[in-house]
Amino acid sequence: MQGFFEEAKARVEGLSTGGQAARGAPGSGVDELRQERLGKLAKYEAKMGPGSAWGARFANTTSIEALRAKFPRLEEGRQPEQNERFGTARLAARVMLRRDQSKKLIFLTVQDQSGEIQVALWNKKLDEAQLDLLRDTLDLWDLLGVEGELAYTQRGEPTVWATSVVLLSKCLAPPPEKHHGLQDKELRYRHRHLDLVSNPDSRKAFITRAKLVSGVRRFLDAQGFLEMETPVLQTIPGGAAARPFKTHLNALSIDMYLRIATEIPLKKLLVGGLEKVYELGRIFRNEGVDYTHNPEFTTVELYQACADLRDMMALVENLVSHLARELTGDTTVTFRGKPIRLGAPWPRLDYCELLLKHAGVKADDEAALDAKIREAKENPEGMSMVDKIDEVFGTYVEPHLTDACFVINQPVEMSPLCKAHPQDPKKADRFEAFAASMEIANAYSELNDPLEQRKRLAAQMRETWAKFMREVMDEPKTELPGELRLEVQGLVSAIESNDEWQPETGSAMETLRAVEVQTKQWKLRDYFYERMQRLEDPSLLIDEDFLHALEHGMPPAGGMGIGIDRLCMLIAGCDSIRDVVLFPLMRPEK
RNA sequence: GCGCCCUUAGCUCAGUCUGGUAGAGCAGCUGACUCUUAAUCAGCGGGUCCCAGGUUCAAAUCCUGGAGGGCGUACCA
Numbered sequence: 307m308q309g310f311f312e313e314a315k316a317r318v319e320g321l322s323t324g325g326q327a328a329r330g331a332p333g334s335g336v337d338e339l340r341q342e343r344l345g346k347l348a349k350y351e352a353k354m355g356p357g358s359a360w361g362a363r364f365a366n367t368t369s370i371e372a373l374r375a376k377f378p379r380l381e382e383g384r385q386p387e388q389n390e391r392f393g394t395a396r397l398a399a400r401v402m403l404r405r406d407q408s409k410k411l412i413f414l415t416v417q418d419q420s421g422e423i424q425v426a427l428w429n430k431k432l433d434e435a436q437l438d439l440l441r442d443t444l445d446l447w448d449l450l451g452v453e454g455e456l457a458y459t460q461r462g463e464p465t466v467w468a469t470s471v472v473l474l475s476k477c478l479a480p481p482p483e484k485h486h487g488l489q490d491k492e493l494r495y496r497h498r499h500l501d502l503v504s505n506p507d508s509r510k511a512f513i514t515r516a517k518l519v520s521g522v523r524r525f526l527d528a529q530g531f532l533e534m535e536t537p538v539l540q541t542i543p544g545g546a547a548a549r550p551f552k553t554h555l556n557a558l559s560i561d562m563y564l565r566i567a568t569e570i571p572l573k574k575l576l577v578g579g580l581e582k583v584y585e586l587g588r589i590f591r592n593e594g595v596d597y598t599h600n601p602e603f604t605t606v607e608l609y610q611a612c613a614d615l616r617d618m619m620a621l622v623e624n625l626v627s628h629l630a631r632e633l634t635g636d637t638t639v640t641f642r643g644k645p646i647r648l649g650a651p652w653p654r655l656d657y658c659e660l661l662l663k664h665a666g667v668k669a670d671d672e673a674a675l676d677a678k679i680r681e682a683k684e685n686p687e688g689m690s691m692v693d694k695i696d697e698v699f700g701t702y703v704e705p706h707l708t709d710a711c712f713v714i715n716q717p718v719e720m721s722p723l724c725k726a727h728p729q730d731p732k733k734a735d736r737f738e739a740f741a742a743s744m745e746i747a748n749a750y751s752e753l754n755d756p757l758e759q760r761k762r763l764a765a766q767m768r769e770t771w772a773k774f775m776r777e778v779m780d781e782p783k784t785e786l787p788g789e790l791r792l793e794v795q796g797l798v799s800a801i802e803s804n805d806e807w808q809p810e811t812g813s814a815m816e817t818l819r820a821v822e823v824q825t826k827q828w829k830l831r832d833y834f835y836e837r838m839q840r841l842e843d844p845s846l847l848i849d850e851d852f853l854h855a856l857e858h859g860m861p862p863a864g865g866m867g868i869g870i871d872r873l874c875m876l877i878a879g880c881d882s883i884r885d886v887v888l889f890p891l892m893r894p895e896k
Numbered sequence: 897g898c899g900c901c902c903u904u905a906g907c908u909c910a911g912u913c914u915g916g917u918a919g920a921g922c923a924g925c926u927g928a929c930u931c932u933u934a935a936u937c938a939g940c941g942g943g944u945c946c947c948a949g950g951u952u953c954a955a956a957u958c959c960u961g962g963a964g965g966g967c968g969u970a971c972c973a
Binding site: 335336338339340342343403405406407408409410411412413415424426428429430445446459460461463465479480481482483484485486487488489490491492493495504546547548549591593594596597599684692696716720721722723724738745748892893 | 897903905906907908909921922923924925928929930931932933934935936941942943963964965966967968969970971972973
């Protein structure tokens with residue numbers, strides 16, 4: 307208990323001193339550099355007045371990009387006219403480089419969001435006293451408001467010849483290296499503000515992301531879709547199979563979960579008579595982190611009444627190729643050094659044909675699937691048929707899906723929320739869109755038959771329970787005593803033979819509790835174990851509320867989800883999701 | 897989760913194999929210079945070599961353990 311208060315106190319103290327104590331004893335590098343800058347701050351404010359180093363409203367500025375456009379293009383080898391001016395300028399920018407020629411002339415390179423330009427501080431244009439003050443107090447990374455005249459230098463460099471300069475904000479902390487920028491990836495992710503100033507490519511990627519997100523909205527709005535906002539906090543997280551983040555609502559004393567998809571509430575809106583809806587927002591999944599996965603990420607899901615898969619295909623391929631052309635000027639992009647074609651139309655590829663082509667197996671040939679899984683040094687034991695197919699597809703087929711394409715006709719068991727194919731009840735009327743071997747979109751002709759939906763969810767729930775029970779038995783480390791083992795076996799056959807089975811049926815929960823006691827030390831599978839224990843896996847429960855909504859009649863509909871982060875990686879040319887997520891997940895600093 | 901790699905000045909990096917007084921560039925400070933552009937030139941200051949133990953006369957360097965990070969791989973409808 308006392309530890310809590312001490313820790314809290316230490317934290318508060320650490321914050322109030324700005325972590326100064328952690329910056330090392332007096333005389334260390336950072337502290338010295340900071341002291342120098344504090345000295346310059348004091349000097350500036352002594353002359354210009356208290357608070358003058360922190361600026362004020364500085365409106366009616368022009369972007370540096372626009373300023374550069376005012377300079378006429380110099381012909382090859384043409385010397386610029388010395389006294390030729392191209393108007394006046396007013397800009398707000400950060401000092402990136404400083405080149406003192408003498409006490410009378412200083413060149414700066416300054417940067418704003420749009421780019422860089424040279425500023426000259428010269429005693430023939432700028433008040434002598436002001437020049438003296440700036441020479442003594444101006445540091446790299448200070449923010450300036452500049453007014454001046456636009457003219458080339460003798461060497462032909464577009465330059466703002468300052469007639470007036472104010473400090474908009476002093477930079478007290480030492481900036482990163484001016485030429486190499488900030489290289490350390492940890493620092494770039496943890497201190498993104500430094501990265502954004504130092505590395506233009508990083509800045510550009512996030513500007514592209516903003517344009518991509520607004521482009522998606524514009525595109526959908528123009529087609530009559532309405533943007534909806536559904537709860538992030540849910541009592542049963544559904545619409546996907548993923549482990550959720552759990553939290554607690556004090557007001558009602560209930561556990562809640564962060565959403566893992568927006569699918570279920572959006573479908574309820576279709577029942578409610580809204581015909582074309584979408585939601586663009588953050589999704590949370592308590593799972594792995596790698597170059598294509600972040601625990602929180604952004605999706606856009608959309609649902610259109612009385613449409614189907616065909617409509618969704620046309621929509622997604624048009625949307626993606628439109629965005630690519632608008633943001634990069636081309637529908638072929640480069641990702642991890644390889645060209646990726648995103649231009650519509652995308653080829654439609656049959657799921658089973660792809661399995662046959664790239665893995666050489668038929669989707670119903672279990673022995674062949676097992677063999678391929680073992681070939682990839684994985685263990686097919688305990689996997690369901692769907693898991694096996696999915697495993698082989700992921701390992702052998704996905705690496706080949708580089709150019710944008712639609713994979714269609716997935717086995718229906720893999721797609722519990724999707725209508726069966728009109729010509730083949732074993733297949734789902736579904737597509738997954740791939741590009742650069744990443745799944746970037748997923749769409750269904752949505753299942754709107756509540757009776758069928760209940761069967762599918764029940765089957766999935768039973769399958770999940772049975773799978774877990776089988777793993778419990780097959781795992782040698784469990785060492786279940788003989789009678790408990792028999793009990794589990796009985797439970798598995800009960801689950802598999804009884805379509806109506808629920809976790810509350812018979813003595814199921816007692817058996818589970820006995821297993822739980824027996825597997826306390828069971829670290830190898832604690833992931834699955836924990837899910838079972840807390841009933842966190844949505845496929846371990848049935849969302850009755852959702853089924854109830856369907857019973858009031860949901861129109862037939864096409865639905866689709868797109869991974870915005872991955873799409874952004876492709877269009878901004880970033881190799882890792884961390885380069886398109888502003889503040890990616892990092893372990894907290896000590 | 898597993899494998900490989902990294903951690904040295906505010907920043908970018910050498911030095912570690914082969915143990916022997918801690919290095920460079922940028923940034924900072926002092927000075928010179930009226931068209932530079934990673935300005936240049938002369939001089940100066942700046943280090944918990946990630947942490948803890950061990951081996952040794954002696955450890956940034958070798959050994960063990962730990963922390964953080966990167967990349968790959970796995971999990972991920």
